[in-house]
Amino acid sequence: MALVAPLFDTLGAGQQPSGTNALISFAHPTMGAQANCLLVGLVGQNSAFTGTMKVGATTVPLLNSYPYLASSWLNWYGLMFPPGTFAGPQAISMQTSSASANYYTVNSIAYSGVTSISQLQAAASVAGTNPLSHTINGVVGLGQVLVEAMTFNAAAGGQAFSAFNGTQRWNAACIAGQSEPMLIGETTPGAATNNPVFSANMPAAYAWGAMAVQLNGSGFALPAAFNPGDVYSNAHVNAVAAALNTIVNNAAIGQVAVQEATTSGAYADLPTTTDFATVNVGSSGAVLVILSAVIVTGSGYQAICSFALSGANTIAAGAGQPLDAQSGSGNLVVGNSTVSLLRGLAPGLTTFKMKYATGGGTAYFSSRQIIVIPLP
Numbered sequence: 001m002a003l004v005a006p007l008f009d010t011l012g013a014g015q016q017p018s019g020t021n022a023l024i025s026f027a028h029p030t031m032g033a034q035a036n037c038l039l040v041g042l043v044g045q046n047s048a049f050t051g052t053m054k055v056g057a058t059t060v061p062l063l064n065s066y067p068y069l070a071s072s073w074l075n076w077y078g079l080m081f082p083p084g085t086f087a088g089p090q091a092i093s094m095q096t097s098s099a100s101a102n103y104y105t106v107n108s109i110a111y112s113g114v115t116s117i118s119q120l121q122a123a124a125s126v127a128g129t130n131p132l133s134h135t136i137n138g139v140v141g142l143g144q145v146l147v148e149a150m151t152f153n154a155a156a157g158g159q160a161f162s163a164f165n166g167t168q169r170w171n172a173a174c175i176a177g178q179s180e181p182m183l184i185g186e187t188t189p190g191a192a193t194n195n196p197v198f199s200a201n202m203p204a205a206y207a208w209g210a211m212a213v214q215l216n217g218s219g220f221a222l223p224a225a226f227n228p229g230d231v232y233s234n235a236h237v238n239a240v241a242a243a244l245n246t247i248v249n250n251a252a253i254g255q256v257a258v259q260e261a262t263t264s265g266a267y268a269d270l271p272t273t274t275d276f277a278t279v280n281v282g283s284s285g286a287v288l289v290i291l292s293a294v295i296v297t298g299s300g301y302q303a304i305c306s307f308a309l310s311g312a313n314t315i316a317a318g319a320g321q322p323l324d325a326q327s328g329s330g331n332l333v334v335g336n337s338t339v340s341l342l343r344g345l346a347p348g349l350t351t352f353k354m355k356y357a358t359g360g361g362t363a364y365f366s367s368r369q370i371i372v373i374p375l376p
Contacts, residue, residue: 006111006145006215008186009035011169012092014107016179024094028055028108031086037114039213040077040092041149042106043182049098053077055090055108061311063117064274068124068209072180074151076213078117080280080349105182107170109147113217116279116374118252122211128153131163134198134210137257143217143249146187148198151180152208161200216252251373252277254354259296259366267306267317267355270365276353277372281312285345289352290371291323292337295363302359307370312348317355335367 012028028038040053040060048071053060060077068074092108123134132150140146148166157176161183164171170184187196198210254277260270281287289307297303305323309315320340352372356365 005143005217006037006114008167008169009110009112011110012108014105014170014172016105016172016175018101018103018178020098020101022096022098022102022104024051024092024096024104024106026092026106028090028092028110030088031090031110032112034083034112035086035110036081036083037111037117037215038079038081038108039111039147040106040108041182041184042075042077042104043073043149043151043180044075045072045103045180047071047098047100047102049073049096049102051094051096053092053094055079055086055092063213063278064120064122064211066122066124066209066211068122068151069126069153069207072153072209074122074149074209074211076120076149076211078213080114080117083112103179105151105172105179107172107182107184109169109184111145111215114215115250116216116252118214118216118254118277118279120211120213120254120274122209122274124207124209126207128205128207130205131199131201132161132208132210134212136196136198136212137255140187140193140196140214145215145217146196146198146212147184147215148186148210148212149182149184150198150200150208150210151182152202152206154181154206155204159203161202164198164200166198216249247373247375250279251371252279253369253371255369257367259294259364261362261364262356262358263362264357265359267304267308267357269353270356270368273353275368275370276351277370278311278349278351279372279374281345281347281350282374282376283347284375285343285347286375287342287345287350288373288375289320289340289342290337290373291340291354291369292335293323293368294333294335294366295323296333297358297363298361301361301363303363303365304357304359305354305365305368307352307354309345309350309352311350313345313350
């Protein structure tokens, strides 16, 4: 069996603009014939900003926005598309809107062989450490690649990262009074790694932020060299192989370890919002969703965890079987999990996001995890 991980395709020209309502606009070179995923990493600093990232006229959805410092954000945007969708060089753009002058560092990177995007994990050090060290919780398998974006609060122009321990794709230095440094790189496909660590040196112990995106590939390619005239034809056996590959390789996971709380009676997010998974729903329209969490709730109260869908399918929180913890005459601490089979979904890229509510008092959730398995 062959092992197939996503492959780097092309890197954008990148840009470091600044100003109030600044326009981000730079070129991404012609992508390879098999490219099917585009990521855009962005560092924004000084004040809150909004805007729609685009490749040509197509929106590149925001995967996550991580406030690594006060008034400083690290964003990942991501888009999956059929190979050959974008012909020739492409314009990457975003018209930002901000109340005051902002400073941006941004670039795009494309990959081929991606079956799904999952698990964004972020970290920051406000006090500052050197080197930057970002541990990813979980196992990175043979058919997966982590793409990392990192930045730090530079003290002078020209300062940049060095000695990155992965495959470096872009390393932009600070421009004094205009933009912060930013590095984009990835893990090198190889043996499965438990809790991999990204690291890089800075000129000194500066405050920093980092966020990784996991790209999933077709980790196992079953053999397809069958002879005509067998009991099953080539087409039949290859169809079975394709279906098995879809189940094995397209599962996605999102998780958050830390305990966080809500007092909301309606479904809402918790502060850390990386508890989601994005998959391509297949032609069957069927998806398995597995939720798990450790739940703490007060005497006589109920705590609930469910999930919502967005993208090709939009369904409010409450879809599927929720996690439900109801305490009696004392505080309750329980580890819980549930499995839901959804049918009738529209094919296409869909994000499954965990949501939380309480029937009263304060509900606490930790070790949150969502696993989504699209069926062919």
